[in-house]
Amino acid sequence: MKIPNPCFIALALSHLPLQALDFEREVRATFNQRCVSCHGPDKQRGDLRLDAKSFAFKGGSEGPVIVPGQSAKSALLARITSSDPDLRMPPKGERLSPAQVKAMAAWIDAGASWPENAQDRALASDPRLQHWAWKPIQRPAQGRSIDDFLQRELNSAGLQMNPPTDSRTLLRRLHFSITGLPPSPEQVADFTVAQKARVIDELLASPRFGEKWARHWLDVVRFAESDGFEMNRARANAWPYRDYVIEAFNADKPYNRFVREQLAGDALGADAATGFLVGGAKDRVGSKDPVLTANQRADELHDMVSTTAATFLGVTLNCARCHDHKFDPIPTTDYYGVLAAFQGVQHGERLWREKLADKAAPPLAQPSLRPAIGPGPNEENFVPQLARFLRFTITASSGSQPCIDELEVYNKGGANVARQARVKVSGTFEDGRHSKHRMEFINDGRYGNDRSWISKEPGRGWIEMEFTQPQELVRVIFSRDRSGSGGQRFKDRLVTGYRVEVSADRKQWKQVASEAGRSKTSIEGPQVYAGTFQTPGPTRRNHRGDPTQPREEVAPSALSRIGRPMTLAANSSEQQRRLALADWIVSSDNPLTARVIVNRLWHHYFGCGLVDTPSDFGFNGGRPSHPQLLDFLASELMQNGWSLKHIHRLILNSRAFAQGSQWKAEAATRDSQSRLLWRFPPRRLEAEALRDSMLSSSGLLDLKMGGPGFDLFEPNENYVKVYVTKAQYGPAEYRRMVYQSKPRTMLDDFFGAFDCPDAGQPQPKRTSSTTPLQALNLLNSRFALDQAAALAKRIETEVGKAPKAQIQRAFALLYQRAARADEMAACEPLLAAHGLPLLTRALYNSNEFIRLD
C-alpha cells in the first residue's frame, strides 16, 4: 500500500469532527503499544520519551516532535508516515495502521490536547529525583534518642528489646567495639553497669580506638601498600596515610575536615591525607602502546572518581563512566566533571612537609603554585602548537651537570612523537667508553639512570628535536629517573630551570612553557606516597568510556542534579578543583555525606547499617530501616561540629547497644536478621580482632603505634614481587594487625582465611564465612601454637602450677569469666595428661573465644 505524504493526510483529515477523538484510546494507546519500548523509561532513543506529557512535548535530540495544530510540521507525523526505511517509525514490526496515523494527525491538528493522568503528573519532573537519599536531611520533630526511634519500629512490629546484658558481656562488647581488644579480667571484675558512661569516655579517649576504627575506614577506601597488578611492588612510604587516619579518629578530627584533607590535604597542612587519592592500584608496567597507556591512565582516574563518590557520598558514580547512570540521576558528564578534579593527580611520592625538621622552610600551603620539579615525570601542558622543532633549554640545575632520563613530547593524538625525532644536544658528559649517559637515551623510551643523558656543562645545556613531520604539540614530560617503583632512585642533577620553545622553521621560536609558577620546595626530606599534582590538560568525555574516543570538553563539577551545583572559577588551579569538590561534598546542604558516615558507624556497631548497602544510597541500594533515625544521627553529626565521637557516644550509650544478644524464636520469625534490634546481633570476631586478642591474652601484644608496618611475608626482591607467608612470626610481627604492611590482593595464609578484604576493590562490608581452613590455621599454625605456648607460660607465671588455678586463669584471660564446674571437669584431664599449652590451644579454638555477643 502506498503511504500518502503527511501534507495530504493533514488536509484530508482536517475536517474530522474533534469530538470523534479519544486521546486515551487513539493516541496514548498507540504510543504505549508501539513507541514507548524505545521512547520510554527503559530506552530513550533520540533522547525522546512518549510515556508522559512533559517528555512528549519537550521533544528529543532533534527538537520538538509535536507542533500543536500543525501535523504537517510535526516530526512525529513525518516519521510515522515516512517511506524511507531508515527514518520510518516504528522501525520494526508492522507499520501503524492508516486509522492510527489518521487519528494521530487529527489529534495534532486539533491542538494536541493531552489530558493529564497520574503518570503524567508523576513524571512531570524527573522521578529519579524523588529518591529518599537525595532529599535534604530533616531532623525529625519527634524523637530525642536512638532508642525512641528504634522503640517505635519495634512497637509497631510487636517486638521488644532484650533486657540489658550482664556487666561482663557489656564490658567485653564495649572493649571490642571501641578498641578491638578484650578487657582484662581485672577490668571486668571492677566494672559495674553504673560506670558505663565513664568507661565509654575512657575507651573513646584510648589510642586503641583509632586503631580499631581506622581499619574499617581502610577497607572502605581500598588502602594497600603495594601497587597491585603483576609487579605489585611495595610502596615503602604509603603507611603515613594509615597513621593519618588513626590520628584523625583519635583526635576526633571533625569529619568535614577529614574529608577535605583527604581530597586536598596538600592545601590544608595534611600531606599524608591525600594518600586517599592514590590508595588504589597502579599498573607500573609501562608500554610503547599508546592505547594501553591511555587505558591505564583512564583506569587510575576511574579508581579515584569511583572511590571518592562511593566513600563520601554512597553514590555509584563509577556506573556513569560509559553511559548515563541507569538508575540514578547521574549523567555521564558528572563522571567526567568529577574526573576533571583529579585530572592532575598522579600516583607517586612527594615531600611530607609536616615532618620536615625545619617546618618553616617551605610554606605548607602554596595553592597558587604548581608542584616543584621532582625526579619523576614533570609535565608541561600548553595550547596546541603546530611545529616541527622543539627546543628544551636548561637554565639551572639542583647541582652539577643536569641529567634527563627521558624527554617525551606528545601531540594532540596522544602519541609521543619524540621517539622518532632527530635529536641534537649542546654537549654530552663524558665518562668512559660504556657510558650510561648518551644522547640517544633521551628519546629511547626507557627510563632510569642507566639510560639517561647528562649535559656537558654544569647547570645548563639544551636539547633540540626535529620531528618527522609538523605536529600539533600539546605536552612535554621530562624526568631525571623514572625507573623506581613508586619512589625514584636518583634525585640529584635535577633540571630546575628550563624553557620549552617550538618552531615551524627553526628560525622563529615561540616559548610555550618554563619553570615559572612552580613551587621551589626542596625535594629533600621525608617522602609520602600521597600523589603528585600536575597542571591538568583539558578533560573530555570519553565516548562509551573509551579513552581513544574523546568527545566534548567537560569542566570540573560535582554531581549536577543532587545537592546544589558546585561553583568553580574557570581559571582555577588543579588544587582549587579538588578543594571545590571537597567543599561541595561537606557543604551542609549536601544530603548524602553526613548520612553515609553515620550509617557506616552504625554498620560496625550492629553488624548491619540502617542502610544495608553502606556505599550505595542510590536507587539500587537498600532503603533505610529507620529513615528518621538516620536523619536524626546525620543532623546530630552536623550540629555537633561533625564530631564522630559524638555519634559513637550516642550509639554506645543507647539501650539498644547494651541489651542482651539472646535469640528469641518468636522475634526471629518476624525479623530474622534482627534489623529492628530486638537483640544485640552477635557475630564472629573479625580477623584483626582475633589476631590482636590472641596476642593480647598471651601477653605478647606490642602496642607500639605508628610508623612503617610489619610484614607478614618473606622479603622478596624479584621485580614481580612474590608473596610467601612467613613461616614464623616474632616480636616484630606482634603489633596490632592494623599495622600490617598491607600488600594489595595478597592475603597471608592464616588470617586471609578469615574474610580479610584484599584491597583490590573497596569493601565497605565484609563477608563472614566459616571454613575448615580457618580451623586448620587456628589449630596447627606456628602462630597459633606460639600464642598457646606464650599464654601457658603467662598463666604459670601468674598463678603457679595448681591445675584448677591455671584453668581459672585461662578462662579469665580468654573469656573474662570463671570456669563452671562442668568446664573445670572437662579441662582437668586434658591438662593433666597433655599439659597447659594443649589446653590453651584448645581454648583459642573455642566458639566462645572468637565470638562477640
Place this chain on the structure above:
Amino acid sequence: MNHLLHRRQFLGQSVSGLSSLALASLLRDDGLLANEAPLRPQIDPARPYAPRPAHFAPRAKQVLMIFCSGALSHVDTWDYKPELFKRHNQPMPGAGNLITFQGEQGNLIKPIRDFKPRGQSGKMISDLLPNLAELADDMCFIHSMTAKSNTHGPAENQMGTGFILDGFPSCGAWVSYALGSENQNLPAFVAIPDPRGVPQIGPRHWSSAFLPAAFQGTAFNAQKPIPNLATPAQFSPAAEQATRDLLRRLNDAHLERNPGDSDLAARISAYELAARMQLAAAEISDLRGESAATRTLYGTEDSNSNKAGFAKNCLMARRLLEQGVRFVQLFNGSYAMGEGVGNWDGHKTIHQQYAVHAPILDQPCAALLRDLKARGMLRDTLVAFVTEFGRMPTFQKGANGRDHNPKGFTVWLMGAGVKPATSHGATDEFGYQAVEKVSTIYDLHATLLHLLGLNHERLSFYNNGIERRLTDVHGHVLKDIVA
C-alpha cells in the same frame, strides 16, 4: 557481616518489610524481568560446600582449567598460518608503524616448529607440543579469542576473574559459590601452582575477592601442601583426640547457652570437616598408590625436575577431579623471573625459551587428558586450556621473539558438553587478529558457566553498590561449540 551467610536468612524466615535490596522489589513492582533477576545461591553456613542445584540441567559437573602463564604463542602451536611460511622474513602487509607492547615490529617470522595434520580430523598442529597434538580429535579450538589488555597482569586478571582490574572473584570462586562441591572432605576449588612458582598474578587467580572466604581456592601442589594442614608432630594422636573432644564439649555447652545461633553450629561442623580434610588432602598428594605405568605415562620420575614436578601436579589434578572437587586450576608457567624464564613470555629468544618450556607441559598434560578420557571422566569434566593472550606473527624489531598480542589467540576446550574436533572462529591470514566469529573472554566464561548449568547473566553477588557478575555486563554463550 554479609547477609548471604546468615543461616537465619538461609532458613527462609521472613524479613518483614525490610527487604535488603531495592532492585528486587523494583523488579517485582514492575512485574518484569522475573527471568533476569539476580540469582544468588542459598548457602547453608554449616555446609558451604554442600552441592547446590544449577540453574538448569548442566552438561558438565566439574572443571579443569589449565592455565599457561606468560602467553603461549598461538602461531607456534594451534593456529596454522601457511602465509607465515610463505612470507617468512617479509614485512606484515598493512602493519605500517605498528607499535605493540614492547615497541616496533620486525618482519613476519614463520612458526618455530613445523605443522602436521593430526588425528582423523587432520587438524594442523605444530610439533612444539607433539603429545598434546595427538589429542586434536578431542579438542574444540576457539581461534578467535581476544583479550582486553596486552599486559600480563591485567590480562591474567581478565582470564582468571573476568575483569582486568584487581580485586574480583576468580572463575573457580564463582563456580564453587554457585554449585558447592560433590566432596565434603576437600575444598570445592583447588589451585595447583606450577613447581617453578605461582603464576604472574599469583593468588588472584584463585581469590574469592568479595565473595565469602569459603569460596577461596585452596592452593597446593605436589611440592607444597595446604598450609597448616598437618597436625604438628609434637602432638600425639591421643593428645589431638583429647583436644578435639574437649573443644567439642565446650562448644556444645556454649551452643546450649546460645540457642538459635546456628553460626555456632556451623563452626562446630567446620572443625569436623577440617579433621576429615586432613586425611583426604593428604591422600590426594600421596602418589605412591599410582601404578608405575601411570607414573611413567605422566613422567613423574623424569630427570627434568620441573617436568617431573609438573607431572605430579597433573596426577594430583586427576585425583582431585576423581574425588568430586568442583573446580581444579592447573598452572603451567610461573611468575616472571626474567623475560620468558619461568613462563611462556618469549620476547627475545623464543626458540630457546620454548625449547625449555614445551617439554615440561607436553607429556604430563597429554597424559592427564588421556587418563581422564580413559577413565570416562571427560563425560562430566570440562577442560579449558587457556593463556592470557597470544603473540605476534612478527618478531620484535631487533629481537628473536614475539611481542604480546591480545587481538587474536587460541584457547581450547575438551570434554563435557563441547563438540570435539571443532575449530571455532579464525584469525587473519597471519594470525594477527581475530576476524571470524570474534570471541571474548566474557564469552568463554559465559560458555563455561552455561555448560555448568549456570546463567552467567543471573549468577551474581552484591558488593560496593553493584550486583557483580563474572561476565560484568558482557558475554554471549558460544552456542556453536556446545555439543
